[in-house]
Structures are given as structure tokens and as C-alpha cells.
Amino acid sequence: MHIIDRRLNPKGKSLTNRQRFLRRVKAQVRQAVRESSAQRGVQDLEKGGELSIPREGMREPSFRRSSSTGIRSGVLPGNKDFVEGDTIPRPSGGGGRGNEGSPDGGGEDDFRFVLSRDEFIDLFLEDLELPDMIKQRTAASDQMVPLRAGYSVSGSPANLALTRTMRNSMARRLALKRPKSAEIRSLYEEIEALERTGRDPQRLTALRATLADKLRMSRQIPYIDPLDVRYRRFQQVPKPVAQAVMFCLMDVSGSMSESMKDLAKRFFMLLHVFLKRRYERVEVVFIRHTHIAQEVDEDTFFHDPQTGGTVVSTALDEMLKVVRARFPAGDWNIYCAQASDGDNTTSDNRRAAQLLADTILPLCQYYAYIEVGRSDGGPEPFGLGSRDRESDLWRTYRTIADQGGPMVMRQVRHRREIFPVFRELFRRASEGSPTP
């Protein structure tokens, strides 16, 4: 008997089959992913999960005998009180055997299966792209890493490329016909033999002359010439920044209701998931503000009520402070998402706009502004928040966004709008510009 340990064999032998299956039913799966993501909380978004899709396109038909025609017979266990000749009413639903429904598939259950987290997110974020990511991140990085780039004739001994050097040396030796050591050795031996026997002095002289010649050649043509020597060459290339920081800025003054905060939270979560797909490391900084701003942890950010006025520029100041202290722009890709109901102290608008346009936007890869409205859909208490009516902050920001730059802004009023808006903001450039 042999025991073979296969536990370390590569896993995922079914991966190809699984992918083929998903490819085959891609349209249905995509639809199901969208539907299920609308139902589930954004917190659970990343978990992957169970999907149910219609069976069309994945049938494996075969010739089978029908379960509803003709005379069928069966032997069953567990007789209680039947005797021969009894008749039993036919159980509804077609009996125990045969679970196939009508040919159009209406009677069948949907096919249920589990998508992994990665598959789910892939489908979920399909066609989305971070704008201008590659261009900026290489340009903005200061750190350099050495990368192998061919050979050079000079360098430090530690970088000596031995194989390449010996190859050159061998080529040169062959080309210049440097005598091989075996050749010289055999000459020596022959001469020695002739000297010992003393026969054929003529050949001896000839051999000696040849030997002298060869020795001279091997002295003149060195085994390794400085000409042969090569070194591994390294080039300094800028190191791509594989980390990102995401700033979540939110107005938490009294005018922001819980449902508005929930909308904002969903948007932040989507952005977080999205960034995590693209970067090895994603840091999140939560900054809340009223008329003063402070950096807080996630829980406080979303749940701790605050009262006060609304001064947006304080949040921007706080963000700048954090960037300077912990996230130098050269090492980090900076994303910023701001959520607000659009209120701001009128006198602050100019300062906020200036701060954003002059200092923040140049630092950021992307700046998204989400203006949340009431989600209950009922009449607005003060007739505010309708799409036609623009808030102070919206008007202020639009002047900046209109100038171009990595900034987008959208209004969201209901949970179901979050995902479309998000998709709109990040869809591939080929489908249209992400800026409004």
C-alpha cells in the first residue's frame, strides 16, 4: 500500500470549470449581483454570498422518461397499513418522483450557489475604473527602486556577471585560437618522452619550437581579459505607490439626519471596497465637522450626534493637517469623499472654495462630493433639497468642478441611487467622462 499526501497539491482544480460556468451564465449572474447588492447592507457587500439565478442556459438535458404519463410503478419502504388492492389518492405536486417542471422552466426552482467574495466584487465593480490613477501615481512618487536592466562594462565587484563574463572570454579565446592547456600538456609529455628515449631529435626540436610558440600565445592571450568582464546593470525606477488613503469628510451638524448619514455611509463603503481592490493598503481617515472639525474613529463618525453650526473649511483644514502629518502626497494616493446636506455658513463658502481649489485638489487623486437629501421621499419640511434647488455649497463647488480637475459631485436622495451614482462616477473613461 502507498499513502500519498495530496494536501499540498495545488488547490482549486475546479477553478477553471467554475470560471467557465460563471462565464456561461454571466448575464444572469451580473443581474443577480446587482439585485442582491441593492438588498444587502453595504457593510456586507464584501462578503460574497449566495445567489440565485434562473436555470436558463445551464440545462443539461437528456432523454428521460416522463414522470406524468403512462403506467409507472415503484417499490417503497415503510408500509404502514396498506394491503394489496388498496387505492391511494395521488399526492399533489406530482408525487415524489420527478422534480422537473414545465418545459419553459417556469415550474423549476432557480439555481442557487455561492459566489466568492472576489467573484462578487469583480462582477459588482465591473467596468469601473479609478480615474487617472496610473499617471498620477508614478509621477507623484519620490522613492526609487533598482531594477535589472541588462549588463554594463563597469560596476562594483559584487555585481559581476560571471556567466556573461565567461561567455565573452570563451568567445575571445576561441576566436584568437588561444592554445588549450590540454594541448600544451600533451606537447610537454611528448617532448619528455622523446627526451627520455633520445630518438628523433629533429622532431624534438620542432616540438620544442611549437611549444615555445604556444606558450607565448597563451601568455599573450589572457584567459580572462578586462575586455570580457561584464557587470549586472541596475536602473533606478520610481516605485509605484501601492497605498492609498481615503478621507471621509462629513457634516454632522443637526441638519444631517440619520438617514442622510446612512446614505453617506453607503457611499463611503463603496469607495472603500473599490479602493481596496486597487491598492495593497488602504487607510481610512474619518473627519467630521460642525463649525469645528476633528478626526474621529468610525463609530463616532457615524453614530455620535453633534450640534453646532456648519463650517466646511474647518474639515478641509483638518484634512490638510492630517495629510501633512501622516500621509505625504508622494507616498500616498489620496482620495477624498465629502458628504454633506449642502449647508454651509455663507461667509465660509469663499474660503472653502479657495482651499479646495488651491491646496486640496492638487494633492488628491480624486475628490468626490456627495450631497445627500432626504430619503423618506415625503414632502420636504422646508421645501428644500429638491434637485432644482441648489444649495450654497453645491453652487460654490460647481464653480470649481467646472474648471476641470479631479473633482466630481452628485446628489443622492435615496438608497437605491447610491450604486448608480457610484457607477456613474467611476465608469470607464471610454464610456464617457466621469466629470459632470
Next chain:
Amino acid sequence: MTLTTDDRLLYAGADWNFDTIQRVHDAIERIAVDDMGLDVYPNRIEVITAEQMLDAYASNGMPLYYKHWSFGKHFVQHEMMYRKGMRGLAYEIVINSNPCISYIMEENSTTMQALVIAHAGFGHNHFFKNNYLFRQWTDADAILGYLDFAQKYIADCEEKHGHRAVERVLDAAHALRTHGIFRYPRTKVADLRSEEQRERERHANQERIFNDLWRTVPGGDVQLSSPSSADRRRALLQLPQENILYFLEKTAPRLAGWQRELLRIVRQIAQYFYPQMQTKVMNEGCATYCHHRIMRRLHDDGLISDGAWMEVMHSHTNVIFQPEFDDPRYSGLNPYALGFAIMEDIERICLQPTDEDRAWFPDIAGRNDHMAVLRDVWANYRDESFILQFLSPKVMRDFRLFHIIDDAAQPRIRVDAIHDERGYRRLRRALARQYDVAWLDPDIQVIDVDLDGDRRLRLQHRVLDSITLEEGDAQRVLGHLADLWGYDVMLEEISAENGGKLKEHTASPRHRVI
């Protein structure tokens, strides 16, 4: 092995290592070979993880298999069942090959590993090596090699002709898989080893015959309608033919060489699984009987602890649990339960026969050598004949079996026989018929094709008991068949009793060339 009584146990606790497995295997082998007289292929035991077990599930338990989306579908299905805890994983998978490969899962306890080795490594193994169907139909030495060839060949085709094209052919071939089997042995036993090379030769030859046929058709010759030439035509095409895939592989006019080879691969693999379909009850019964006996013996000899024996019994009773027909858990007769019960009963009949047994089984009742009887049973029967021969009144009573007849024309289901004196024989016949694959699979044959005319392929389903084909599925399979054939296809359903035509399905090819 062991010297002192305290030290006789093969192992202690649930953790195992390769030494333990080896020790357990050797002890089991002694019992299996010396006591029970089993004759097995050498064992190869492979330790795998739960994840790998799921992988193996999806490809019929085979270690290598070509790629197809349907395996992915089964994979995600099993995976979900497993993740949700709706279904555990099998403790083992065993492959009919030489050496016999059994997979065991790493998370099983030592006792479970012992049980699995006894069950698969000796029970199934003996059955594979000795049962006549496996000997006749499968080539245990070459199956892995053939699967390897199939996998590479199909991957090659995908590279050359594209995924979609290959997938279409495989989809169609899979739909006809149940009708790609030779049910009667032909002149030679399958020799998968030389399959590839022989295929080329035979293929070239067939193509020549095929071309001949075309050249014998002078323009506008109408003589072909004469009966003798129609007979000759059918004879040339080897019609009627129940192996539809074989017929397509050899005769379909529009298939390319590689497409024919794909059909052949699907057909060969279906043929390999054909004996397994016919011996579910026996195979599982044999394995269950073996593990039960071996484990009991290990316990009797003091080689495993009482705790381990309890674990064995727990598992064993789970395996042979048979819910009754009105139980929500009921999903047909459990082959483990039925096979085990009949085999246990054979043992009882041999050792302690009653008068009833003497009347029913005169040739084995009271024969003390029950192992010899069982070995003979395992070697020479399949499910249908096994039940027909050995299902005893006692087992029927224990299972409280009853036979119902459900006539769609009648409003109520009728109980035809129960486990009583009058019913035993009818019950047994009815149950045996449930396991007769020839009766379960619809009898569909290619009956005629006029290659000189419209090339419409005609098939016939001989309908038994007025049970026609499932309409939707039949239409879909026929669509696949038409794709492969390249022209229209017609399937008529003929009553086997009176020859009357019940139904007709037709299909046209959907793709220009599949």
C-alpha cells in the same frame, strides 16, 4: 504486532499520522485477505483536504478530467450545500483503477480513516476487481491514461478551434451521453491503451466507406427506393443502432475529425461508468458489508477501543439509515441500506436458515461457508439480477416494502403487492426492474437515414408502459442531436405493445456547422 494486552490497540485517540494509517491498513488487510478471502488491487491511499474533496466531486471523483462548464456547475452546487451544512462530504471517493485509489479526508478521525479503508480500499476494491461487469467493460489499468489523453486532446482542440466550438460539441455529446453506450459486449474488450492509435486507422477506413457511399449515387438515380437497397443502406450504416453517439461519430456527414474524436471521448467515459450505474446497490452493499465485518473483527480482537467501535456504529447506522416513504427525508431506497441488508441476510441464511429460507434458497441455506457465497454473488451479479435472486421475504418484511402502480389514466394509485405471502414474488420482480438500466433508460434507436435524399435522421423510441419522453428535455436533446448531425432530425415514439405512433418530435440544426 503487539505483545501485551494493554498495548494491543492499533491506535489511541482521533489523531493519526502515516504510521497509524499503515498499521491500520495492515491489520485490515490481514482480516480482509485471510478471513474474508477478498481479492483486491493494490491500494493507494491519498490524503486530501475538504476543498480538494469538493473538487473531486465535481469531476465524478476522477483525479483528472477535461474542462467543461457543467462540472463547474456541479461544483458550485456541492459547495453551497456543503457550506450551508445541508450535506456533509463523503468520507471517501474510490476510483476503479489499478492500483485502486481511495481519497481520504484529512479531518477524519483515525477510526473514520480505518472505516474508510475497510469500506473503499477493500470493499469497493474487491468489487471492482471481481464483478463481471467491471471485468467486461472497464479497463482499470488504462483509465487514468485515457483520461489524461482526453484532457490533453480537448485542451488542444480548444486552442485550435476555440472554446465556444469545443463547448458546443461537448454540450451536445453530454446530452446524448446516456445513449452513447454499448449495452452488449462487442467482439473485443475495450482496450483503452491502444485506443488513440487504433482510432486513427479505423477512422480513415470509415471515411473511405463513407465516400464510397457518395460515389455510388449517380445523379438522379431513383432505384434506391427499392426495398433491397434500403436494406443494404441500413446494413451499411449498421442500422438500427442504439448507440447514438457511436452512430454520429462514424456517420454524421458534417463533423470534422476532431469533433468525432470528442464524441468518442465522451462515449468512452460514459461506457466506463456504465457498470457503476448497474451495480450501485451491490457495490455499496459489498463495501458496507466488508467494513462492518472488518471493523467488528478489529473490535472483537481488541485492536480498537470500545469508543472507536461506538464511533464506527454511529457512522455505520447513519449510512444504512432508510427513511420510510412518508418521511420528509425519504428520497428513494438507500442503496447502502438495501445492499447491506440483503448481504447480511445471505449470511444469516447460510448460517442459521429458517424453513422459509430453505424453501426460498435451497442452494445456499445452511451452507456454512457464507463468504464463498457472497464472493460468488459479488462476482457474478448486477443489481437487477442480485435483487431478483437474493431479496428474501425477511428483508422485504424488515423494510416493509410495498409496490404501487400509478396509472396516469386512473384517478388513484393502486397498491399492487405488499410484503405478504401473495406479494413476495411480484414485489421482488418489481423492485428488480427498478434497477434494470435497460428498462430505466428509454429505448431510443437510430432507425434510418436517407443519405441520398433529404438526409433526415430518423429515430425511434419504443415506449414501454405508455411512458413517453419528458417533452422539454427531449426537444432540447434533439436540438443538440440535429446540430451534430447537421440536418433535420425526427424522433417518433412508438408504443412497444401495439406499434402505434404516440408522438413525434422534430428538430433542425441551429448552427451552420456545430
